[in-house]
Amino acid sequence: MTWPIPTPEEQVQFLRNIQRLLAEGLFVASYKFALVHALADLAVLKGEDTGAPLDLETKDIAAKFVELYWRQSRPFQIGGETTGLILQQNTGKQAAIISQIAQSQQECGGSLFRLKQTASDRWSALVAEVDQVVRTMPLWKLQTVGNEPLEFLYENLGRGNRITLKPGVAYCFRAFYELVRDLIEGAWVRFVQKLNANKLGNVTDLGTFLFGQERASLDAYRPILLEVQKGICLYCQKPLSKQSQVDHFVPWSRYPADLGHNFILAHDKCNNAKSDFLAAENHLAAWIERNREHQVELQDRLVAAALPCDLTASIQIAKWVYQQTEKANGQVWVMEKVLRHLGPDWTKCFAA
Ligand SMILES: [Zn+2]
Numbered sequence: 001m002t003w004p005i006p007t008p009e010e011q012v013q014f015l016r017n018i019q020r021l022l023a024e025g026l027f028v029a030s031y032k033f034a035l036v037h038a039l040a041d042l043a044v045l046k047g048e049d050t051g052a053p054l055d056l057e058t059k060d061i062a063a064k065f066v067e068l069y070w071r072q073s074r075p076f077q078i079g080g081e082t083t084g085l086i087l088q089q090n091t092g093k094q095a096a097i098i099s100q101i102a103q104s105q106q107e108c109g110g111s112l113f114r115l116k117q118t119a120s121d122r123w124s125a126l127v128a129e130v131d132q133v134v135r136t137m138p139l140w141k142l143q144t145v146g147n148e149p150l151e152f153l154y155e156n157l158g159r160g161n162r163i164t165l166k167p168g169v170a171y172c173f174r175a176f177y178e179l180v181r182d183l184i185e186g187a188w189v190r191f192v193q194k195l196n197a198n199k200l201g202n203v204t205d206l207g208t209f210l211f212g213q214e215r216a217s218l219d220a221y222r223p224i225l226l227e228v229q230k231g232i233c234l235y236c237q238k239p240l241s242k243q244s245q246v247d248h249f250v251p252w253s254r255y256p257a258d259l260g261h262n263f264i265l266a267h268d269k270c271n272n273a274k275s276d277f278l279a280a281e282n283h284l285a286a287w288i289e290r291n292r293e294h295q296v297e298l299q300d301r302l303v304a305a306a307l308p309c310d311l312t313a314s315i316q317i318a319k320w321v322y323q324q325t326e327k328a329n330g331q332v333w334v335m336e337k338v339l340r341h342l343g344p345d346w347t348k349c350f351a352a
Contacts (some may be wrong), residue, residue, distance in 0.1 A: 003051035006168035014172040017152045018180055022187045024145035031065075031097070031138035033188040038064035039153065039165065040173045040180050044255065044320050045313060047170030049327075056171040058139065058161045062131035070112045072192075072210050073101040078203060087194045099202060100129050113308040135161065174320060175327075178254060185211050214260060217307075218246040224301045225265040228294040234286055235270040235279070235334070243268040249287050251276045255317050260302035260309030260315070261291050269286040270335075276323055277333035280340065284318070284351045315350070322346045 006014065018036070025032055038061045047054045060305060072089070075082045087101060089095040104126050108115045116123045140158050143151045154163040165173075189207045192202065200206065225246060233240050234249075237293065249264045253276045264287060266274070279287070291298065291311065302309040322342065331339040 003053070003167050005049075005051045005171055006237060010168060011172055011175065014152065014169070015176060017150060018183060020143065020145055020150060022183060023335070025142070026144075026146075027191060029137070030188055031095065031134075032142050033184050033191065034065050034068050035061070035134070035138045035142050037068055037181065037184050037188075040177055040184075043165065043170040043173035044177055045316050046292070047165075047174055049171060049174060049323060051168045051171050053167050054165040056165065057129050058135050058163070059127055059341070061139075062127045062134050065103060065130050065134060067112065069097055069101050070105075073098045073105060074110065076200075077211060078205075085196075085199055086190055089192060091195065096133050097130050100126060101281075111306055114265045114306045117303065117306070122230065124184040124251070125244065135159075139163070145226055173213055175324065177320075177324070181256075181275050211256065213252050213256065218257075218263070220305055220307055221260065221263045221264065222306065223245045224260075224307075225263060227301075228290060228298055229265055233266045233270055234264040234290065235266045235274060235283055237286070238267075240265060240267060245271040247271050247274075249279065249283075250314075250318050250321050251278065254278070254321050257313070257317065258308055259314045259317075260307050261311050261314040264290075272332045273336050277331070277339065278321060278342070280334045281342075281349060283333075284346055287318075288349050319350060 021032070027033070039056070041064055042056055042060060043054065046056070046060075055067075069089075072087060076087050077083065086094070088099065089098050102123060104115060108119050108122055115126075122208070140156050143149060143153060143156060149156070151167065153169055154165050157163070185207065187263065189210060192210065205324045222244075226240070231240055232238065232339055233244070244265055245268055246263055246265055248258075249262050291314075295311070299309065299311065324330075325341045326344060326346065329341055332342045333339055
């Protein structure tokens with residue numbers, strides 16, 4: 001069966017509906033934000049650019065919840081200093097998921113990846129607990145605005161451990177991922193700010209704490225990348241000097257994930273010139289080749305250093321971002337200040 005892609009009108013309607021959910025939905029906890037965020041993330045990771053419906057298991061949604069709330073369940077920090085305060089995410093007593101995650105962090109330390117790798121029983125138990133909350137709290141309540149149903153994402157079955165995104169929904173999440181993510185994260189920050197106003201005063205970098213990346217940990221990747229890149233800059237292919245930077249190949253601004261294979265080592269000036277652009281086809285080929293040639297070594301060393309990695313997910317994300325950029329007639333970075341429009345040939349890099 002072929003599924004037609006949504007018409008332009010249907011795509012605009014999807015965005016209007018997302019806006020309505022955020023503007024008119026009643027939010028007592030931040031779960032609904034997390035739910036829409038998780039659905040968008042999963043559409044990128046598991047969906048296709050057709051109008052096809054997408055089956056999702058609630059345990060996959062729960063795993064995304066844990067990832068989203070992991071940072072947020074730690075004591076709030078201002079300028080690197082902890083305040084000891086765990087931010088309130090619910091109007092009443094603390095949201096159950098935050099307490100469950102905070103408990104796991106106390107037992108297993110702060111690394112989510114380590115929890116998945118070395119305490120897989122604890123990880124599965126945590127996902128099961130969160131899954132229970134997802135299925136009783138936000139899943140069947142999300143698509144109600146005021147007291148009207150707005151059932152545009154999936155059918156409200158009211159029970160069970162799976163949902164099916166309606167035809168066209170995964171397509172729209174993939175097409176408007178960055179836009180939707182910004183809408184959700186902005187609304188989520190305002191919600192948490194309001195709930196914690198008396199304790200936060202006029203703290204302004206709440207968004208960084210809730211959704212930012214953890215810069216501090218990037219140095220751990222350096223020796224590993226230096227070796228698999230044989231001391232060569234991924235972008236200009238010249239020997240690296242002391243002035244080098246570890247950075248995301250698919251920019252954090254396009255898809256926020258710290259996954260080992262997505263990191264590259266490049267000269268300061270190459271990396272600064274690339275900035276938040278997507279890299280051109282020759283760089284994409286170099287990145288794919290590096291990951292392919294050193295697949296086993298890279299995987300082993302990342303795992304040994306307790307650094308998060310998932311090659312399949314990294315490739316899915318890269319394919320998605322190049323596909324969307326080509327469709328949008330977007331530009332990619334070649335070198336220095338040179339940009340050009342992305343043509344269809346990028347797909348060959350993955351086929352090789
Ligand atoms: Zn360079």
